[in-house]
Amino acid sequence: MNEKCIPIERLRSDTALANPYIFRISELYDLRGIDDVSQPHRLNFSALIYVSKGEGFHYIDHKRHIIRAGTLLTLGKNQVHSFAKERTVDGYVLPFNCTFLSCGKNDPYFDLMIMALGHLNWIDNIGDDIGSLFETMVKEFASTSEFKAEIIRNLLRSIMLKVVVPTFQSEFNPVNQTIGSNDFYRLKNHIETHFYDRPSASDIALALGKSVKQLDKLAKDNSGESVKELVDDRVLLETKRLLAFSQHSISEIATQLRFNEATNMTKFFKRHTDVSPKDFRQLCRMGLHQK
Amino acid sequence: MNEKCIPIERLRSDTALANPYIFRISELYDLRGIDDVSQPHRLNFSALIYVSKGEGFHYIDHKRHIIRAGTLLTLGKNQVHSFAKERTVDGYVLPFNCTFLSCGKNDPYFDLMIMALGHLNWIDNIGDDIGSLFETMVKEFASTSEFKAEIIRNLLRSIMLKVVVPTFQSEFNPVNQTIGSNDFYRLKNHIETHFYDRPSASDIALALGKSVKQLDKLAKDNSGESVKELVDDRVLLETKRLLAFSQHSISEIATQLRFNEATNMTKFFKRHTDVSPKDFRQLCRMGLHQK
Numbered sequence: 178m179n180e181k182c183i184p185i186e187r188l189r190s191d192t193a194l195a196n197p198y199i200f201r202i203s204e205l206y207d208l209r210g211i212d213d214v215s216q217p218h219r220l221n222f223s224a225l226i227y228v229s230k231g232e233g234f235h236y237i238d239h240k241r242h243i244i245r246a247g248t249l250l251t252l253g254k255n256q257v258h259s260f261a262k263e264r265t266v267d268g269y270v271l272p273f274n275c276t277f278l279s280c281g282k283n284d285p286y287f288d289l290m291i292m293a294l295g296h297l298n299w300i301d302n303i304g305d306d307i308g309s310l311f312e313t314m315v316k317e318f319a320s321t322s323e324f325k326a327e328i329i330r331n332l333l334r335s336i337m338l339k340v341v342v343p344t345f346q347s348e349f350n351p352v353n354q355t356i357g358s359n360d361f362y363r364l365k366n367h368i369e370t371h372f373y374d375r376p377s378a379s380d381i382a383l384a385l386g387k388s389v390k391q392l393d394k395l396a397k398d399n400s401g402e403s404v405k406e407l408v409d410d411r412v413l414l415e416t417k418r419l420l421a422f423s424q425h426s427i428s429e430i431a432t433q434l435r436f437n438e439a440t441n442m443t444k445f446f447k448r449h450t451d452v453s454p455k456d457f458r459q460l461c462r463m464g465l466h467q468k
Numbered sequence: 469m470n471e472k473c474i475p476i477e478r479l480r481s482d483t484a485l486a487n488p489y490i491f492r493i494s495e496l497y498d499l500r501g502i503d504d505v506s507q508p509h510r511l512n513f514s515a516l517i518y519v520s521k522g523e524g525f526h527y528i529d530h531k532r533h534i535i536r537a538g539t540l541l542t543l544g545k546n547q548v549h550s551f552a553k554e555r556t557v558d559g560y561v562l563p564f565n566c567t568f569l570s571c572g573k574n575d576p577y578f579d580l581m582i583m584a585l586g587h588l589n590w591i592d593n594i595g596d597d598i599g600s601l602f603e604t605m606v607k608e609f610a611s612t613s614e615f616k617a618e619i620i621r622n623l624l625r626s627i628m629l630k631v632v633v634p635t636f637q638s639e640f641n642p643v644n645q646t647i648g649s650n651d652f653y654r655l656k657n658h659i660e661t662h663f664y665d666r667p668s669a670s671d672i673a674l675a676l677g678k679s680v681k682q683l684d685k686l687a688k689d690n691s692g693e694s695v696k697e698l699v700d701d702r703v704l705l706e707t708k709r710l711l712a713f714s715q716h717s718i719s720e721i722a723t724q725l726r727f728n729e730a731t732n733m734t735k736f737f738k739r740h741t742d743v744s745p746k747d748f749r750q751l752c753r754m755g756l757h758q759k
Contacts (some may be wrong), residue, residue, distance in 0.1 A: 281572035286618060306604055313597055317630075324629040327577060331622040331629070338615040338622070339608075 181424035183257055184218040188274060197273040197329065199318045202226070206264045214260040217422040223294050224272045225336075226250040227303075227311050231266035235259075237298045239417050239461065247302045249311075251341055253295020255369070257418050269315055277330065278337065288362035290337045293345035300344050307340050360385075361399040364392065365407070372411040375435050378404040413449050416442065420454055421461040427454050472715035474548055475509040479565060488564040488620065490609045493517070497555045505551040508713040514585050515563045516627075517541040518594075518602050522557035526550075528589045530708055530752070538593045540602075542632055544586020546660070548709050560606055562624075569624060579653035581628045584636035591635050598631050651676075652690040655683065656698070663702040666726050669695040704740050707733065711745055712752040718745050 206214055217236065226235070232245040236259045237252065244250065244266055252258055254275060275294070279287045314332040317325060367381055374380075381404060382389045389404070396404045412434060419430045431442040446454045497505055508527065517526070523536040527550045528543065535541065535557055543549055545566060566585070570578045605623040608616060658672055665671075672695060673680045680695070687695045703725060710721045722733040737745045 281574060283572060286615070306607065309600055310604060313601060313626075316597065322630070322634060324577070324633065328626050328629050331626040335604075335619050335622040335626070338619050339613070342615065343613060 181429075183418065183422045184216060186218045186220055188222045188272060197271060197277055197326075199315060200270045200272075201267060202228075202260075202270060203264065203267050205270055206260070211262060211264070215262045217257050217259040219255060219257045219418075220252055220272070221254060222272050223254055223275045223278075223291075224250075224252040224270060225333075226252070226268065226270050227308075228266045228268040229308075230268070233263070233265035234261045236261075238414070239421055240298070242299045244299075245301075247304070247308065249300045249303045249307070249340070251294045251297050251300070253291070256295060256298075257422050269311070271314075271333075273333070278333065280330065280334065286334070286338060286342070289342050289345075290334075291362070292365070293337070293342045296349055297341060297345045300340060303340055307336055310336050310339075360387075361395055364395060364404070368408055368411050372408060372415065373433075373435065375412060376408065378408075381408075409445075409449070413446070416446055416454065417450075417457065420458040427458070430454070472720075474709065474713045475507060477509045477511055479513045479563060488562060488568055488617075490606060491561045493519075493551075493557060493559050493561060494555065496561055497551070502553060502555070506553045508548050508550040510546060510548045510709075511543055511563070512545060513563050514545055514566045514569075514582075515541075515543040515561060516624075517543070517559065517561050518599075519557045519559040520599075521559070524554070524556035525552045527552075529705070530712055531589070533590045535590075536592075538595070538599065540591045540594045540598070540631070542585045542588050542591070544582070547586060547589075548713055560602070562605075564624070568621065569628065571621065571625065577625070577629060577633070580633050580636075581625075583653070583656070584628070584633045587640055588632060588636045591631060594631055598627055601627050601630070651678075652686055655686060655695070659699055659702050663699060663706065664724075664726065666703060667699065669699075672699075700736075700740070704737070707737055707745065708741075708748065711749040718749070721745070 200208075226244075226249070228244045228246055228248040228250075230246050232243070235242050235244050235250055237250065238257055242248075242250065246266075246268075275291050278290055310332055314329055314336070317328050317332065320328075322328065363385060364381070367384060368376075371381075371384075376384075378389045378392060382392050385392065387395075392404050396402055396407055400407065402410070416430065416434060419425060419433070420427070423430070425433065427442070428439040431439040434442065436442040436445070443454055446452075446457070450457065452460070491499075517535075517540070519535045519537055519539040519541075521537050523534070526533050526535050526541055528541065529548055533539075533541065537557075537559075566582050569581055601623055605620055605627070608619050608623065611619075613619065654676060655672070658676060659667075662672075662675075667675075669680045669683060673683050676683065678686075683695050687693055687698055691698065693701070707721065707725060710716060710724070711718070714721070716724065718733070719730040722730040725733065727733040727736070734745055737743075737748070741748065743751070
């Protein structure tokens with residue numbers, strides 16, 4: 178892998194797709210070393226991080242989160258995160274492939290859970306009930322039951338539906354979000370896979386067999402944004418990630434994201450953030466940029 | 469309904485099929501009265517009863533169970549049960565339609581869970597973990613979340629797979645029970661629906677599109693018994709229920725169960741139990757028969 182890129186962490190074995198494992202935070206620091214866990218890295222899977230004691234910081238994409246006993250962090254696939262340089266908290270890290278969450282082909286809650294994981298990121302003070310569900314789930318990892326994976330899935334789904342999805346819904350206020358809005362998930366998924374090509378709304382409509390009008394209504398109903406805005410959001414997020422965490426030059430990043438010229442990227446970036454890519458990178462390096 | 473029959477209790481509304489409710493044991497005594505809850509009645513649904521305090525008795529089919537804080541009772545569809553005449557315990561009763569347990573069409577755990585419910589009936593001292601999962605589930609009944617039913621389903625499945633199914637497996641020791649042995653479930657289901665006709669193994673083989681040999685192997689592998697023994701078990705169970713809890717005469721019961729003559733039923737009954745139907749009924753009325 179190009180050393181300028183953001184490091185990627187992958188789930189280590191195929192078994193992990195069906196049988197997730199869990200780490201103590203302290204164990205992860207010990208196993209991988211402070212330098213490794215505190216370097217921003219991209220996940221090719223989802224994760225929950227539950228803090229059971231202490232107080233400290235955690236970094237997800239461009240945001241520094243305060244964490245303490247009772248904080249639950251949610252990480253979606255492709256998010257960039259890092260632990261703090263000093264370990265001042267303990268708790269658990271549960272990495273899992275998102276399909277592990279699903280209870281079958283037509284699971285009506287799957288899309289919402291996946292969306293919530295990648296958007297919410299931080300919940301403070303999850304309460305004793307959820308804490309004790311988490312502890313019950315942690316204990317299950319040590320069991321030898323043939324039903325272990327299914328029990329963990331059911332407990333994980335309970336946690337997702339009791340706290341993660343409702344908090345996501347109340348904070349992000351999806352205008353007309355319906356359970357099982359598979360079409361919106363397909364749209365988001367298409368954007369996630371193709372944003373590097375910066376597709377237009379009509380490119381996407383063609384690929385998904387819908388009219389631009391239908392797609393825009395779908396996007397507005399579920400997120401309050403147009404298809405073009407959703408694509409721009411995703412490109413902007415990637416630009417920020419690459420500026421903050423990769424070693425690529427600004428013009429290399431512009432090429433990577435298919436801008437004809439670096440100045441086009443600069444204009445795009447300033448229009449959305451009010452700072453230049455160069456200043457953004459500088460602020461990140463100084464640890465001053467939080468959003 | 470014929471007043472001689474065992475009273476049947478039905479789930480009260482269609483909504484209950486998708487959204488179960490929960491009662492406190494004390495509430496049930498108050499709502500329905502001691503005479504009603506202590507009269508043996510047949511359920512057309514499944515139920516869990518969890519005792520959180522006190523000590524007392526509960527009757528399932530022909531057995532008197534000692535119950536106390538930490539006891540979990542499981543009731544399968546068509547089982548006959550009754551509460552004690554004096555309420556000395558409290559806790560919760562969760563009635564549910566068995567399809568509520570399923571997470572979808574191809575749920576590989578469904579058959580095992582259903583079988584465990586109807587066979588196990590009594591687990592003592594379920595432990596703090598399961599107790600706290602039960603309490604979390606009880607609290608969820610008071611929530612207004614749109615995900616309430618799904619959360620309850622996931623918690624209920626966790627309880628079933630953590631304690632009910634493994635206890636069933638270890639106590640009933642199914643010889644070669646495999647997860648998702650749908651064929652055995654189909655066989656049990658066929659017997660449950662047709663035992664009144666006292667079908668032969670070849671009648672059942674024909675109906676299920678299998679050979680008698682295949683069916684017998686399936687039955688032996690899953691239960692250690694032949695198809696004929698499974699049918700006989702079910703007929704015997706029904707005979708006991710009708711003798712113990714209905715007001716039908718012995719010859720009426722024989723007719724109901726398609727014995728040519730009452731003496732045939734008497735022979736059948738004595739062969740399996742070593743007592744006559746008449747003595748069995750008498751022992752039950754005196755509260756002396758426990759099995």
